[in-house]
Amino acid sequence: MSESGPSGQASAVLHPGDEQEKPEHSAIPYVVVWIALLFFTVLTYLTGKQHLGQWALPIAMAIACTKSALVALIFMHLKDSSGMPRLVFVTALAFLGLLMFFTVGDVATRFRPATPAGAPFGTERSQPEGLLEHETPE
Amino acid sequence: MSHDAAGLPEGIVGHHFSSLARQNEAMVLGMWLFLATEILLFAGLFVGYSVYRYQFPLAFAEGSRHLNLTAGTLNTVVLITSSFTVAMAIHFARTDRRIAAAVCLAITILFALAFLGIKAVEYTEHFHEHALPGKFYAFEKVMIPGAAMFYTLYFLMTGLHGLHVIAGMSVLSWILWRTLQGRYSSRYHTGIELGGLYWHLVDLVWIFLYPLLYLI
Numbered sequence: 553m554s555e556s557g558p559s560g561q562a563s564a565v566l567h568p569g570d571e572q573e574k575p576e577h578s579a580i581p582y583v584v585v586w587i588a589l590l591f592f593t594v595l596t597y598l599t600g601k602q603h604l605g606q607w608a609l610p611i612a613m614a615i616a617c618t619k620s621a622l623v624a625l626i627f628m629h630l631k632d633s634s635g636m637p638r639l640v641f642v643t644a645l646a647f648l649g650l651l652m653f654f655t656v657g658d659v660a661t662r663f664r665p666a667t668p669a670g671a672p673f674g675t676e677r678s679q680p681e682g683l684l685e686h687e688t689p690e
Numbered sequence: 691m692s693h694d695a696a697g698l699p700e701g702i703v704g705h706h707f708s709s710l711a712r713q714n715e716a717m718v719l720g721m722w723l724f725l726a727t728e729i730l731l732f733a734g735l736f737v738g739y740s741v742y743r744y745q746f747p748l749a750f751a752e753g754s755r756h757l758n759l760t761a762g763t764l765n766t767v768v769l770i771t772s773s774f775t776v777a778m779a780i781h782f783a784r785t786d787r788r789i790a791a792a793v794c795l796a797i798t799i800l801f802a803l804a805f806l807g808i809k810a811v812e813y814t815e816h817f818h819e820h821a822l823p824g825k826f827y828a829f830e831k832v833m834i835p836g837a838a839m840f841y842t843l844y845f846l847m848t849g850l851h852g853l854h855v856i857a858g859m860s861v862l863s864w865i866l867w868r869t870l871q872g873r874y875s876s877r878y879h880t881g882i883e884l885g886g887l888y889w890h891l892v893d894l895v896w897i898f899l900y901p902l903l904y905l906i
Contacts, residue, residue: 577784579778582778585774586774590767590770590771593763593767596901596905597905601905603751613901616901619897620894623890623893623894627773627776627777627886628887629883636719637718637719640719641725644729644730648733648736651733651734652733656740659745
């Protein structure tokens with residue numbers, strides 16, 4: 553099959569940026585993303601050091617997700633890619649989410665009758681009751 | 691190196707592909723499928739981490755505060771900047787600036803070495819404090835239930851990530867060699883892009899490891 557065949561044309565339409573008559577590829581988005589990533593690193597460092605209690609984890613994860621989105625979209629070119637790599641990436645994240653949700657959900661909803669004797673699961677997880685006998689809770 | 695009529699290095703397009711654009715698409719998709727399996731590999735550790743952090747919140751917070759936060763933060767900056775330099779290397783390759791691309795790749799490899807060096811300093815500290823995984827754990831400052839699990843997960847996650855840094859460094863060295871040979875240009879730059887994708891994934895994993903391990 554030659555390059556002028558139907559499939560060659562189809563992929564040319566899918567990848568307008570790969571053709572010869574493209575505008576000069578710009579490095580400005582990379583510089584902007586790099587500065588943004590450094591900013592978010594400082595932000596997560598400063599908020600993390602405050603130990604904000606129950607808000608610490610959601611804030612840290614929100615910043616990490618923002619940083620990852622910037623890397624995936626700009627550095628890894630998902631913004632300009634066709635649908636397939638995006639679908640693969642999102643599918644991997646979806647399976648990570650399923651594994652995380654059901655595993656942590658299982659552990660978090662256990663109660664004493666569903667827990668083997670002596671196991672630290674479910675309602676017994678709360679410390680300082682979990683401390684060893686010779687330890688004194690603060 | 692011999693070039694064909696279109697100015698591409700000979701043998702670049704496989705005979706089973708109808709065009710270079712099609713081949714590039716297949717290569718990028720294949721790389722993303724591999725990266726998906728890498729995400730799932732790390733997913734197991736992240737889920738294990740979540741379960742044990744849920745069960746031992748105090749031990750994880752206490753263990754985290756005895757890690758070297760300065761080293762962790764410095765390593766985050768190092769990896770983010772190395773991701774930037776690899777993105778610039780690809781940019782220079784696709785705009786036919788071969789030497790600039792090679793310099794950016796060399797800087798990226800130096801950043802990878804710096805990352806491993808800082809990590810080695812941290813591991814040495816843990817070793818001296820006996821903050822070791824599993825049954826070898828004997829860190830006197832944090833002796834509450836679950837502390838050994840924090841350090842076990844810390845070593846497994848940073849260890850697996852470290853192996854990926856070494857693998858990524860090897861891939862980038864090979865790509866640096868190919869760049870110096872003049873393999874990549876505005877006409878063909880998929881190879882250097884795939885190497886860059888792998889390096890960015892190493893960065894992505896660290897972006898989550900940093901707050902989860904150092905900033906509890």
